[in-house]
Amino acid sequence: MKDFVEYIAKQLVDHPDKVIVEEKTPDKNTIELILKVDKTDIGKIIGKHGYNVNAIRTLLSALGGREHQRVTLEVFDPALKEKK
Numbered sequence: 001m002k003d004f005v006e007y008i009a010k011q012l013v014d015h016p017d018k019v020i021v022e023e024k025t026p027d028k029n030t031i032e033l034i035l036k037v038d039k040t041d042i043g044k045i046i047g048k049h050g051y052n053v054n055a056i057r058t059l060l061s062a063l064g065g066r067e068h069q070r071v072t073l074e075v076f077d078p079a080l081k082e083k084k
Contacts, residue, residue: 001063001071005033008056013041029069033060036076045075 002023010016015038024032037045046053057073064071 001031001060002033004063005035005056005060005073008059009035009037009045012044012052013037014044015041031064031069031071033071033073034076035073039078042075042077 002021006019006021009019009021013019018036018038018041020036022034022036024034026032035045044052047055053073053075057071060071060073
């Protein structure tokens with residue numbers, strides 16, 4: 001699933017070389033994916049009203065459901081990280 005998200009993200013952004021997907025598995029039935037892109041590409045990943053990121057999440061839930069896993073996707077925003 002990590003490769004799937006990475007492939008889709010690289011098709012949407014202007015800087016595909018800066019796309020990084022981190023995968024965490026807190027338990028055997030959950031996969032957490034964290035998508036990191038260039039700060040100028042965050043809007044392209046999210047899309048208007050969140051349509052792009054929600055479409056990716058829908059596809060992930062379909063893939064995860066096939067394997068009986070819960071999949072979450074978070075888009076990492078470095079601007080929010082700095083404020084904490």
